[in-house]
Amino acid sequence: MRWRRESPSSGGAAHGGCECREAMSQPGFACQPPPDIDTDDCLQDYSYLFSPDILKGKVAFITGGGSGIGFRVAEVFMRHGCRTIIASRNLQRVAEAAKKLEAATGQRCLPLSLDVRQPQTIMAAADEAVKEFDRIDILINNAAGNFLCPASALSFNAYKTVIDIDTLGTFNVSKVLYEKCLRDHGGVIVNITATLSYRGQALQVHAGTAKAAVDAMTRHLAVEWGANNIRVNSLAPGPIAGTEGYRRLGGARAEADSYLDTVPLQRAGNKTEIAHSVLYLASPLASYVTGTTLVVDGGNWLTSPNNFPALLGIASHSAKL
Secondary structure, eight states: OOOOOOOGGGTHHHHHHHHHHHHHTSTTGGGOOOOOOSSSSOOSSOOOSSOTTTTTTOEEEEETTTSHHHHHHHHHHHHTTOEEEEEESOHHHHHHHHHHHHHHHOSOEEEEEOOTTOHHHHHHHHHHHHHHHSOOOEEEEOOOOOOOOOGGGOOHHHHHHHHIIIIIHHHHHHHHHIIIIIHHHOEEEEEEOOSGGGTOOTTOHHHHHHHHHHHHHHHHHHHHHGGGTEEEEEEEEOSBTTSHHHHHTTHHHHHHTTGGGGSTTSSOBOHHHHHHHHHHHHSGGGTTOOSOEEEESTTHHHHOOOOHHHHHHHHHHHHTO
């Protein structure tokens, strides 16, 4: 089953209803993943499931936007009328990514360098973004760091580094953009988190703690900033193919060992599925959704085995890659 590809200019948004109804009548439509590729390149074929202008005129600031989930979120946003800023410590990476994104979508993409652990760099990037676009409407906190390591072998500095990037970084960027843009005209914040803390996960005390704090931060900020017309939500992905996290956390080994058979939907997710979910949270479709975490993991956290010896084997294998 394939969704028909329509461009915004072809009138697909007006006539796509029949195509969608036809596709939805086929078995398995509800779990059919959209096309995606593992590399950090734009999609050659993209099907509009949302109105192509759902984010028209909006500006999104995406940390960690040069690769993986952040790159695909930027692409999907831009295909829906949004201009973007993609920011990371590696300016060369985001500059190359911005060229690909602009060529594929025709929308403006501004690459910027920042370190989410250093508020001064965030302020400088925000100033440059506002100078370019005059506003920022959407913030996607996607910068993160993770690896597999037993708590007994985890150095104090390694633990602190993950907390600094994931937790403090999310707060730093949110606070800066709140003060510079969102407080006055409202907007949306989506924090990319994880399901690691829902039941405890071996080899993930650093990332699980950091992401649990981000989920709590999401709820607190939603309460405090709602009066400013700011919605704040989290999105927790499961195993997502084509990402650095998938490679580092043993995705290929999990496939080889049939680990993904334990996922209720029997597969890994892909970056486009995550991007579509982020698009929903950032769009007017979620206008009354705030302070919640949307789990997009195929049901993985409900059923995945917490096999400590097996995870140690994956960690050892991943460290050699």
